[in-house]
Amino acid sequence: xxxxxxxxxxxxxxxxxxxxxxxxxxxxxxxxxxxxxxxxxxxxxxxxxxxxxxxxxxxxxxxxxxxxxxxxxxxxxxxxxxxxxxxxxxxxxxxxxxxxxxxxxxxxxxxxxxxxxxxxxxxxxxxxxxxxxxxxxxxxxxxxxxxxxxxxxxxxxxxxxxxxxxxxxxxxxxxxxxxxxxxxxxxxxxxxxxxxxxxxxxxxxxxxxxxxxxxxxxxxxxxxxxxxxxxxxxxxxxxxxxxxxxxxxxxxxxxxxxxxxxxxxxxxxxxxxxxx
Amino acid sequence: xxxxxxxxxxxxxxxxxxxxxxxxxxxxxxxxxxxxxxxxxxxxxxxxxxxxxxxxxxxxxxxxxxxxxxxxxxxxxxxxxxxxxxxxxxxxxxxxxxxxxxxxxxxxxxxxxxxxxxxxxxxxxxxxxxxxxxxxxxxxxxxxxxxxxxxxxxxxxxxxxxxxxxxxxxxxxxxxxxxxxxxxxxxxxxxxxxxxxxxxxxxxxxxxxxxxxxxxxxxxxxxxxxxxxxxxxxxxxxxxxxxxxxxxxxxxxxxxxxxx
Numbered sequence: 001x002x003x004x005x006x007x008x009x010x011x012x013x014x015x016x017x018x019x020x021x022x023x024x025x026x027x028x029x030x031x032x033x034x035x036x037x038x039x040x041x042x043x044x045x046x047x048x049x050x051x052x053x054x055x056x057x058x059x060x061x062x063x064x065x066x067x068x069x070x071x072x073x074x075x076x077x078x079x080x081x082x083x084x085x086x087x088x089x090x091x092x093x094x095x096x097x098x099x100x101x102x103x104x105x106x107x108x109x110x111x112x113x114x115x116x117x118x119x120x121x122x123x124x125x126x127x128x129x130x131x132x133x134x135x136x137x138x139x140x141x142x143x144x145x146x147x148x149x150x151x152x153x154x155x156x157x158x159x160x161x162x163x164x165x166x167x168x169x170x171x172x173x174x175x176x177x178x179x180x181x182x183x184x185x186x187x188x189x190x191x192x193x194x195x196x197x198x199x200x201x202x203x204x205x206x207x208x209x210x211x212x213x214x215x216x217x218x219x220x221x222x223x224x225x226x227x228x229x230x231x232x233x234x235x236x237x238x239x240x241x242x243x244x245x246x247x248x249x250x251x252x253x254x255x256x257x258x259x260x261x262x263x264x265x266x267x268x269x270x271x272x273x274x275x276x
Numbered sequence: 277x278x279x280x281x282x283x284x285x286x287x288x289x290x291x292x293x294x295x296x297x298x299x300x301x302x303x304x305x306x307x308x309x310x311x312x313x314x315x316x317x318x319x320x321x322x323x324x325x326x327x328x329x330x331x332x333x334x335x336x337x338x339x340x341x342x343x344x345x346x347x348x349x350x351x352x353x354x355x356x357x358x359x360x361x362x363x364x365x366x367x368x369x370x371x372x373x374x375x376x377x378x379x380x381x382x383x384x385x386x387x388x389x390x391x392x393x394x395x396x397x398x399x400x401x402x403x404x405x406x407x408x409x410x411x412x413x414x415x416x417x418x419x420x421x422x423x424x425x426x427x428x429x430x431x432x433x434x435x436x437x438x439x440x441x442x443x444x445x446x447x448x449x450x451x452x453x454x455x456x457x458x459x460x461x462x463x464x465x466x467x468x469x470x471x472x473x474x475x476x477x478x479x480x481x482x483x484x485x486x487x488x489x490x491x492x493x494x495x496x497x498x499x500x501x502x503x504x505x506x507x508x509x510x511x512x513x514x515x516x517x518x519x520x521x522x523x524x525x526x527x528x529x530x531x532x533x534x535x536x
Binding site for chain 1: 299300303306307310311313314315317318319320321322323324325328329332333402403447449450452453456459463464465467468
């Protein structure tokens, strides 16, 4: 019975996501352009005032591998895919909770159809997972063009890593958004949600060595899987580095379990409060 | 005199609107500085000369940021405020997009331009270990001229955006692409092509070059730059005014629908 209830919510959320994908297709296209723009800018803008070889050499030292210009650009493209994933997962999962329970007031409809716990968990899983697929799909033709058959394998590894990271981020932001929505009276809750992506990204040191990043920013990053997934993405275009993948998987399992348990317990307790 | 009084009245209204949205301004400020730090720290670190990179790119970020805000403010007027009826109230009082841009220009240039620039410069200098003498402009007068020049350029960028948005069916998502495109000539210096004058197609290039000139990193020769500025900047205000009238005429004839 619980399974059928949960399945119905998941199906409803998948339907909603597909409808929204059609409706906001232009925004998806912009996110592909934005990620590509960042990736190319980070490598090409320094070249306007520096020697090409020095820029590539410096980027190679950040990645920890010797790269040529085209591989450096490819690594940069892969790394930039983290940006929309973090931005979209954090913002959009949170905004749905803010909108549905604070502004549009469809909360009573949701509570009449299902348990709050199921809805919040399903939203965290489905929304972050499907949106991640939508905003990273542009990597498939890029990788196949650049690496042919190996590109397909790289895409699968990248997509899987980003999917796991997105779900963890979805659960993390569900906690934050639920706290803001149901325990505070903040009139502009999206301000908090908008602030988290740059904090997480700046703290992760995606394009720079992490020791350069101030400790306060690193705290925001290391409670998410982003610093570890960026290490996987840095290396995967050149070779399959098992230590990086294993480290990411171990961290991901720990974080996923922790956030899943905390969100489940928290949303169960929230049920009574919200219904009352 | 009447025109000046009207301008000051609009700025007064804008100041009060900004006071209501103070928390949003602070959040946006912190948010944009963090985004810029995330994107531009690697840009500086990968450059051969970190100080030169700072002095070339950071003034460009200041100008790009103000241009981006001009686009956002326009889309706000024609998209969000349409839904809330504020655009109609504004227009019923004989005020068009030009007037709306005037209400916020001083706040946007101060908060999104100058304050964001100061915070970004402090943040980046901390990341990159750059001393205060390198962070401060060598020629403050040129820097002040650049900041003042942002006003007509902000108005022109806003008016062009309004015209494109009203006469075409583009969604506001495409305006984000325009915000990326204005990086060419501002953050990306006009030395990457053999003819730098091509970059003047972006009205913000002149202001970015003036800001870069205050650090001695300008691509255009300073005298040429000042001569071009003397002609183009007043022209920008006039052109912005007439473009705004054109978009307003279009709205009067066809109306303006709320669209994503």
